[in-house]
Structures are given as structure tokens and as C-alpha cells.
Amino acid sequence: MSDLSPAFEISEPGGAKRVIGFAGDWVAGQRFPDPSELLGKSGATDKIELLYLDGANLGRWDTLFVSFIYRLSGEARAADIELDDSGLPEGARKLVELATAVSERHGVRKLEADTGWLAALGTATINTWKEVHGLLLFAGELTLGLSRLLRGKARFRGVDFGMALQHAGPQALPIVGLISVLVGMILAYVGALQLKAFGAELYIADLVALGMVREMGAMMTAIIMAGRTGAAYASQLGTMQVNEEIDALRTLGFSPIDFLVLPRMLALILMMPLLCLYADFLGILGGALVGALTLDISLLEYYVQARRAVGMDDIWAGIIKSAVFGVLVAAAGCMHGIQSGRSASAVGNAATSAVVTGIVFIVVADALLTIFYDLIGL
Amino acid sequence: MAYGDLVIQKDLDFVVERGDVFIIMGGSGCGKSTLLRHLVGLKRPAKGEILYDGVSYWDAAPGVQENIKRRFGMLYQSGALWSSLTLAENIALPLEAFTELGKSDIRDIVALKLALVGLAGFEDYYPAEISGGMAKRAGLARAIALDPDILFFDEPSAGLDPISAKLLDDLILELRDSMGATIVVVTHELASIFAIGSNSVFLDAETGTMIASGNPVQLRDHSDDPRVRRFLNRGEAALG
Known part of the structure; x- marks a missing residue:
């Protein structure tokens, strides 16, 4: 069947009645007239009271025709014109009837958002306040949870704690190990460039050992764990929020903080210093490899030099940092997870925010702690 | 149909006619939704074939499969709307x-x-x-966006109040009449089954196969199988 373009014909049988006769194929691919244009052509709108739609000559039609009639009926209603569609094909008539059966609820349509800079500033301020409020709320709940834990009243399952330990500890060893060795090697290469100029290659042992133990070991471990474990916490808790699992805990009288957050936080706080020590050791080993392979420093020389450079104080400085980072990474992950919205994209946002906040927290805390160590002479 | 070695249903053989409102019913856990997932091409049957207008879906080329799927509309149990849109x-x-x-x-x-x-x-x-x-109604709006030939519904009235459920049933019938669509519904809502169903298949979990098929009202009153009569009479002792 060849396509006939959609056409209509308006006739006036007299009085305030108009008849619109449809002809041709009203299907996708054709250009349709505008309903308001059609109403306009049928005479001065204020005179018409009844509009009869005649489909006797209508060819093929599809959803677009129904959509056209639906819009026409809307326009007609707005202009106070009664629409008689009994002449249309039954299928189309029924669909329009269905579509108009439930009229639009007043006020549901969303208004265009105000996009002025003042509105943007206001929204940003409100959002920032909400975030600060959420942070304070979480910190408060966490404190209460910790005090319950200390009094032995916190309720969580030992198995969960064990799983969290396993996930935050042994399972992180390969990635932490790989990154630490490489960071140690990078430090050694960077140092070697400078120290060679003075003939003081041996001092790369000091540089790598001190750099890893005081700074890079704790920092790199924390950043890996923010991306790995912090994000995992946020998405686990976020998905539990979506599935109403957190609500179910609350209904049963379990505190989600005790049940979900505490085991995860404790696990990470316990595991971070251990991971940090492991990272320190492997980083120093990485430096030793570079020294032995490219600078002719024997492993023994390197070991002796490194031992002399690093004291117990330095190791403690790194370990304290890593414990603090552990608190921050776990808190950022759990906070964003538990405050997540209830949709797939909200869980994604929670995981992203957990990693971003985690890393920002780590770097800021690192700077503050380094200044603090300097002040107390650690 | 099977998950790994676990056979859910076997020896299923039924025909959905054009314009049918076809009900897939049975007790919880008998594999209704799994059957639906097979019918919409999400899962491959462990054995046997599924024909659409005589074309076997799983033996067809990917392009043909795409064209077959283009004719489907599916309403998932809780809407399954994409949350970022x-x-x-x-x-x-x-x-x-x-x-x-x-x-x-x-x-x-x-x-x-x-x-x-x-x-x-x-x-x-x-x-x-x-x-x-x-969300469920919006899911239906998405399912009918392309004016599909076959509309699949997974538990359309679950979680709806009686009035909304009735409206949805009416809508299903209207869509069939006005769009000429074939409807396949998984449900165990008796009211829906009798109100809209023109043909049906009854899956049984215990024997793992279909134990009845045909018009649900006739099955209720005249089925030979007491399990089917029991189900369709809300567990009350079947008459006759």
C-alpha cells in the first residue's frame, strides 16, 4: 500500500458544530499538522461547541495518530469545545479514552528549576550544610556505638567481624605488596638521580627507608584501601539500603551502626597498621632491588644503612598515621553507604563519594599529622 | 528448563495464539517467572525449542533474534525502570x-x-x-512504547491495591483489543486470572511439569485434576 500523506477536511454542517474528516495515512514518517492549527482553521474557536471527528476516510493509523488525537482533545478541553470521537476507529478511540480517563493531577508537573546564580549558590549552601549535618550525625552515632562497644553492649555477629578482617587484611596483601614494591623502587630511582651527583648513592637506603616508614607506607596503603575497601563498604551498605535491609535491622531493634558499621571499622582499624608495616618492608625491599641492580649497593650495605637511618620513633610515626587513616577510610565508606539513596545511581554516587572523601581525608590528615610530629619532635 | 543440574520444569508444550491473554499460573516456586524468562529470550532452555511464528528463537541468527525481540514488551515485577533516567x-x-x-x-x-x-x-x-x-505503571508505559506484538507481564498486580489491580487488568484487555497485542501474564491472582485469561497453562512444582492447560474458568469448574481445582478455588474443597 502506498503512503498517502495525512489530510483533513473541515466542514460546517451549521450551528456551532464542526466536522473534521480525516483522510490519508496517519502513520510514523508522515508530517502531521499541529492540533492547535487544526482547531484554529476550524473557525474562530469561541464559536464552536462541538467538534465531530470523522474517520470514515482514514487510511492506516498508528500510535502517532492516537497521540495526535490525545493532544487535540487536550486543546479542545482547554478551549471548552466538546469532542465527539465516535466516528474514529474503535481502537484509537479506546486508547484516547484510556489516556484521558485519569486526568493529570494538579501540580505534579515539575516546574523549570530557577537557574540564576543566586539560586545555585543557595542550593550549594544547603547541600553543603546537609553534608556537614550528615557527617556530624554519623560521628555522633558512631561515638554512641563505640561507647556501647566499650561497655560490651554493642550487638554484631562475630562471623561478620571475621569476614571483614579477612577482606580488609589478607585479601589486600597482593595489591598492597605490588604497589609498595613499585613505590619503593620509584623513590630509589628519584633519589639516585640527585644523590649520584654527590657520589652519595648509598644514602638512597636512608631516603627509601625513611620515606616509606614515615610517609609513603601509610599513605599508599590508605589510598589503596580507600579505593578497595572504602568503596566496597559504601556499595555494600548502599545496596542494603536499597533492599530495605537496613530498615529491617532497625525494625528489629538492631542498631545498623553496631551491626554493620562497627565490625567493618574495627577490622580496618586493626588491619591498617599491619598492612602499613608490610608495605614499609616491601617498599624498602623495592629500594634495595634498585640499589643492588643499578647502583652496586650490596643488600648487606643497604640493610645496615637503612637500619641506621630508621628508628623505632619513625616506625611508630607511620603506624599511628595508618591507624588514623584506617578510621577515616572506614568512616567515609560506611557513612556514604548508610546515607545512600535508594537507587542504583545513588549507590554508585555513594561509592564514588566514599573514595573521594576518603582520599581527601587521608591527605589532609597526613599534612596535619606531619606538622604535629614536627612540633612535638617525633 | 534448568539451572545447572536443577531441573525446574520439563515436558512443557503449549501454544499461545495471537490475541490470547495467556496465563502462566501455579504455586510459588514452580518456575513461572523462569518460564517467562525463557519466553522473552533471556534464558536458553536446557532442552527443546521456543517458536515465534514458527521460527525457533535459539536456532535463529543473532539478527533474526533481535527482530523477534523487538516485537516484545515486558513488564518486570517491580517496574525495572532505569534509575538514572x-x-x-x-x-x-x-x-x-x-x-x-x-x-x-x-x-x-x-x-x-x-x-x-x-x-x-x-x-x-x-x-x-x-x-x-x-513505578509499575511507568514500567508498563515503557513496555508498550514500541507498540509490541507480544506483551509479557511478570506478576502485574502483585503489590497493587485492588482498585489499581483491576484498572491494570482493564488496561491489559484494552491494550490487547486496541493494539491487537498478544498478552502473556505470570500471576497467581485468582481475580485477575478469571477476569482476563482466555487461555492458560498450570505449572506444578512437585511433578515439575504442566498439569493442565486451557481456559481458566473451565479449568476451575471442569478440570479433572484436583490440584488444579484446588488452586483455582482458593484451596477450598472443589465441588463435584
């Missing part, structure tokens, strides 16, 4: 991808489909901002 974008996505329609036509169709399911004016809402029943 507004309702309008949810419905517009298949239209943009699979039709040549212009932007304004798509906008008009989206408005019409939303109005059809009683959600006029909700274009710019995100799925998270509307209730479960509304």
Missing part, C-alpha cells in the same frame, strides 16, 4: 534507539503512553521519586 527518558530510550521518530513525535508519544497508564504529567520524575505502584 526520568520516566520520560525511560520511555523515550527504546523509541530513540529503534524508530526514526523525531524529538517532538517522541515527546508526544511519551506523553500519550504515560497518560495511558494514568501518569500524565510525571515525565520529569525519577523512578526513586514515585511509589512502587506508579
Whole structure:
């Protein structure tokens, strides 16, 4: 069947009645007239009271025709014109009837958002306040949870704690190990460039050992764990929020903080210093490899030099940092997870925010702690 | 149909005629939804074949499979709307991808489909901002976006109040009549089954196969199988 373009014909049988006769194929691919244009052509709108739609000559039609009639009926209603569609094909008539059966609820349509800079500033301020409020709320709940834990009243399952330990500890060893060795090697290469100029290659042992133990070991471990474990916490808790699992805990009288957050936080706080020590050791080993392979420093020389450079104080400085980072990474992950919205994209946002906040927290805390160590002479 | 070694249902053999409202029923856990997943091409049957107009889906070339699937509309149990898109974008996505329609036509169709399911004016809402029943109706609007030949429903009235459930049943019948669609419904809502079903298949979990098929009202009154009569009479002792 060849396509006939959609056409209509308006006739006036007299009085305030108009008849619109449809002809041709009203299907996708054709250009349709505008309903308001059609109403306009049928005479001065204020005179018409009844509009009869005649489909006797209508060819093929599809959803677009129904959509056209639906819009026409809307326009007609707005202009106070009664629409008689009994002449249309039954299928189309029924669909329009269905579509108009439930009229639009007043006020549901969303208004265009105000996009002025003042509105943007206001929204940003409100959002920032909400975030600060959420942070304070979480910190408060966490404190209460910790005090319950200390009094032995916190309720969580030992198995969960064990799983969290396993996930935050042994399972992180390969990635932490790989990154630490490489960071140690990078430090050694960077140092070697400078120290060679003075003939003081041996001092790369000091540089790598001190750099890893005081700074890079704790920092790199924390950043890996923010991306790995912090994000995992946020998405686990976020998905539990979506599935109403957190609500179910609350209904049963379990505190989600005790049940979900505490085991995860404790696990990470316990595991971070251990991971940090492991990272320190492997980083120093990485430096030793570079020294032995490219600078002719024997492993023994390197070991002796490194031992002399690093004291117990330095190791403690790194370990304290890593414990603090552990608190921050776990808190950022759990906070964003538990405050997540209830949709797939909200869980994604929670995981992203957990990693971003985690890393920002780590770097800021690192700077503050380094200044603090300097002040107390650690 | 099987998951690994676990056979869910076997020896299924039935025909859905054009224009049917075909009910897949049975007790919980008998494999109704699994059967539906097979029918829409999400899962491959462990044995046997599924024919659409005589074409075996799993033996067909990928392009043919795509064309078959293009004729399906599916309403998932809880709507399954894409949460990062507004309702309008949810419905517009298949239209943009699979039709040549212009932007304004798509906008008009989206408005019409939303109005059809009683959600006029909700274009710019995100799925998270509307209730479960509304999400289900919006899911239906998306399912009928491409005017499918076959509409699949997974538990359409679960979680809806009686009035909404009745309206949805009416809508299903209307859609069949006006769009000429074939409807396949998984449900165990007796009211729905009798109100809309023209043909059906009854799956049994214990024997792992279909134990009855035919018009549900006739099955209720005349089935030879006491299990079927019991189910369709709400567990009360069947008459006769």
C-alpha cells in the first residue's frame, strides 16, 4: 500500500458544530499538522461547541495518530469545545479514552528549576550544610556505638567481624605488596638521580627507608584501601539500603551502626597498621632491588644503612598515621553507604563519594599529622 | 528448563495464539517467572525449542533474534525502570534507539503512553521519586512504547491495591483489543486470572511439569485434576 500523506477536511454542517474528516495515512514518517492549527482553521474557536471527528476516510493509523488525537482533545478541553470521537476507529478511540480517563493531577508537573546564580549558590549552601549535618550525625552515632562497644553492649555477629578482617587484611596483601614494591623502587630511582651527583648513592637506603616508614607506607596503603575497601563498604551498605535491609535491622531493634558499621571499622582499624608495616618492608625491599641492580649497593650495605637511618620513633610515626587513616577510610565508606539513596545511581554516587572523601581525608590528615610530629619532635 | 543440574520444569508444550491473554499460573516456586524468562529470550532452555511464528528463537541468527525481540514488551515485577533516567527518558530510550521518530513525535508519544497508564504529567520524575505502584505503571508505559506484538507481564498486580489491580487488568484487555497485542501474564491472582485469561497453562512444582492447560474458568469448574481445582478455588474443597 502506498503512503498517502495525512489530510483533513473541515466542514460546517451549521450551528456551532464542526466536522473534521480525516483522510490519508496517519502513520510514523508522515508530517502531521499541529492540533492547535487544526482547531484554529476550524473557525474562530469561541464559536464552536462541538467538534465531530470523522474517520470514515482514514487510511492506516498508528500510535502517532492516537497521540495526535490525545493532544487535540487536550486543546479542545482547554478551549471548552466538546469532542465527539465516535466516528474514529474503535481502537484509537479506546486508547484516547484510556489516556484521558485519569486526568493529570494538579501540580505534579515539575516546574523549570530557577537557574540564576543566586539560586545555585543557595542550593550549594544547603547541600553543603546537609553534608556537614550528615557527617556530624554519623560521628555522633558512631561515638554512641563505640561507647556501647566499650561497655560490651554493642550487638554484631562475630562471623561478620571475621569476614571483614579477612577482606580488609589478607585479601589486600597482593595489591598492597605490588604497589609498595613499585613505590619503593620509584623513590630509589628519584633519589639516585640527585644523590649520584654527590657520589652519595648509598644514602638512597636512608631516603627509601625513611620515606616509606614515615610517609609513603601509610599513605599508599590508605589510598589503596580507600579505593578497595572504602568503596566496597559504601556499595555494600548502599545496596542494603536499597533492599530495605537496613530498615529491617532497625525494625528489629538492631542498631545498623553496631551491626554493620562497627565490625567493618574495627577490622580496618586493626588491619591498617599491619598492612602499613608490610608495605614499609616491601617498599624498602623495592629500594634495595634498585640499589643492588643499578647502583652496586650490596643488600648487606643497604640493610645496615637503612637500619641506621630508621628508628623505632619513625616506625611508630607511620603506624599511628595508618591507624588514623584506617578510621577515616572506614568512616567515609560506611557513612556514604548508610546515607545512600535508594537507587542504583545513588549507590554508585555513594561509592564514588566514599573514595573521594576518603582520599581527601587521608591527605589532609597526613599534612596535619606531619606538622604535629614536627612540633612535638617525633 | 534448568539451572545447572536443577531441573525446574520439563515436558512443557503449549501454544499461545495471537490475541490470547495467556496465563502462566501455579504455586510459588514452580518456575513461572523462569518460564517467562525463557519466553522473552533471556534464558536458553536446557532442552527443546521456543517458536515465534514458527521460527525457533535459539536456532535463529543473532539478527533474526533481535527482530523477534523487538516485537516484545515486558513488564518486570517491580517496574525495572532505569534509575538514572526520568520516566520520560525511560520511555523515550527504546523509541530513540529503534524508530526514526523525531524529538517532538517522541515527546508526544511519551506523553500519550504515560497518560495511558494514568501518569500524565510525571515525565520529569525519577523512578526513586514515585511509589512502587506508579513505578509499575511507568514500567508498563515503557513496555508498550514500541507498540509490541507480544506483551509479557511478570506478576502485574502483585503489590497493587485492588482498585489499581483491576484498572491494570482493564488496561491489559484494552491494550490487547486496541493494539491487537498478544498478552502473556505470570500471576497467581485468582481475580485477575478469571477476569482476563482466555487461555492458560498450570505449572506444578512437585511433578515439575504442566498439569493442565486451557481456559481458566473451565479449568476451575471442569478440570479433572484436583490440584488444579484446588488452586483455582482458593484451596477450598472443589465441588463435584
